[in-house]
Amino acid sequence: KYCKLEDTAIKPKPDFNQLLKVLWRDGQPDYIPFYELFVNLPVMETILGKKLPDRAATVEFYYKAGYDYVPVWPGLEMEKGSLVDRRLGYPIKNREDFNHYSWPEPASITFSEFDAVIPILPEGMKIIGQTGGIFETAQELCGYEGLCYLLADDRKLVREIFERLGLLYEECYCGMAKIKEVGAVVISDDLGFKTQTLISPEDLREFVLPWWKKLAGIIHKEGKPCILHSCGNLSAIMEEIINDVQIDAKHSYEDAILPVTEAKKIYGNRIAILGGFDVNKLCRSTEKEIREYVNLLIDDVGTSGGYALGSGNSIADYVPVENYLIMLDEGWKKRYY
Template sequence: MMPGGMRCNTSFAGVWEYTVLLLGYEPLCYLLADDPELVRAVADGVGEAQLRFYDALCAHEAMGSCMIADDLGFKTHTMVAPEVLREIFLPWLGRIVDCIHSHGKVALLHSCGMWEPIMEDLIAIGFDAFHSFEDVIEPVEQFKRRYGDRVGTLGGVDVHVLASGTEATVREYTARVIEECKPGGGWALGSGNTVANYIPAANYLAMLDEGRRLGVY
């Protein structure tokens, strides 16, 4: 049993990722040139199934938020041309977010890589908060300054720092991120990406400890 007021969060791959899983990334890229309607048909099938899934899932009172995990980019750009994402995949994200919101739930996006070419599209879709930050792409504090008045910001303590730093450097880094991201609210402390099993437990706990020490409003 969950404590009173607590709700569940789920995280499932999005329409883009499931389309890639079904077709393969390289074949999908060829198909965008040779048979784009096949890519669209697969994406539409995935989108329709996901829409029914989220409609049923969000009907449960225990659900509080849904995180769509769709890695739309790599380190320097989007996985395919922004125009392709806008034409085939982002409309489905919009419909799914609308469905989640229609049940009074929170819609979150986890997406690795470079989002900048489609950032305004993602904000317009209506996500409540974004996750997955890497310093070599865009530090979380920079994202918060640019977009924090329009969308929530989740995490941002770089996984490389958590994995390779000392406990002292993790504390110093986390304290700086808190200092820069805390003003104005709309940000939750956490790792920039998945807490991998190669991250020393002491480093992860140091991040949390700094949050308890400095993150209270």
């Protein structure tokens, strides 16, 4: 039974340059690296058998689990509603709310977690910087339904909301990208669900994708790759995401939308493909099935380069720890092709 990292074949020897080869699609790396947007805190604590009180404490987990990086977030306090708790209202419902909203200053963004992680980074590891997305934050300010009404009733206000958020995001991404120990930066912004985007492709092109393009430009200016994590069916806008936003890698794949094996065939000659072990499949499969699917991913998606092994989304707290560790164990055993 796989309960802890010592039960796996993993012998940590991080080398972020191998993940960089994947992200830039710069030939075949020496091995197929691991990639996750993040591993949920309860999963990390269960595996290590102890509490992890802060971001710096997670370094031990990502190192021992065979990753070549640690994901780290900047800090920014904003008053927001909840997308899941409908008892809470949303702070911006109209122009008056917008005018009275207490917008944080860009200078209030903090990078203290980066400062805490940098001194204890193991040799060969880097940080991957990431934060929640501009579209997601607009939803948390207005509510999904409220944002849809505003798109119909007051598009000028929608534009101003995204402009105010954009100033914060530009500062945030400039700060992350300039840190020497940051090896790549993620735009993490869920835009869709199983069958289509959450708002029309035209509205995304008008309000969201231009900001993504600016953030990708900030990342590239520092000579670092831009990873996109975005859930949902993005087929209507993928060409713009690749050609105009100019992402380097895409993460988040669901078999019900576009299996990662198909994504590799369609997009793999232009962007790196990350993860893709469908989370539902990871949760429900037997050990034999998990090992077989890891081998399929490595053989079908990984052998031509531009691929890192991991889940289709993230390691949520409902993912069985044993199943996750089996995926890592098989991935480590087969990583050298």
